[in-house]
Amino acid sequence: MEKAAIKRVQAITNGGQLYDDFNPEIDQARRESFEKCRRYNNLIIQKNEYHPEILADYFGYFGQEIRIEPNFLTEFGFNLHLGDRVTIMHDVKIIDCAPVIIGPDVTIGPNCGLYTASHAENPILRAAHYCYEKPITIGSNVSLGASVTVCPGAKIGANTIIGAGAIVVGEIPANVVAAGNPCRVIRKIG
Structure with a gap:
């Protein structure tokens, strides 16, 4: 896809407003x-x-020493930013309709999903494929256990460990172990 078309798609999807997800360029x-x-x-x-x-x-952005195992899927790619030494295990899905920023030295366990997409609440607009996006940010040296789900707008601070199966719906601070549904801080690290 040419750069001008990518910029047009980003202008639609990255603005946080409702848009038609079946737009031809999208x-x-x-x-x-x-x-x-x-x-x-x-x-x-x-x-x-x-x-x-x-x-x-x-x-x-694609940092140095990136390892991505198979069955990887990203919706666009051009909204995905990976820092150095990121490891992405098997069967990871990243729906990057808005920016997904992943810091250096992050490990994403198998079967994880990072999702920026939210669908319209109005049932008529939802049936017409309208949605909106919220970016995701993951700080440096974070570890996501197997089958973690990171929801639209979530932020995870540096050095944090997210336990397997957690559903991250908001902001998790730096230097903690967190788990559960919804994901909550269990204890501080250090």
């Missing part, structure tokens, strides 16, 4: 991202070959 961006993810995943599964350059070329 659909094209989604299809291109899914194709790149399939290509990346298939090379690992079929040939045991990791080719991060397939993803790096279209991410918003």
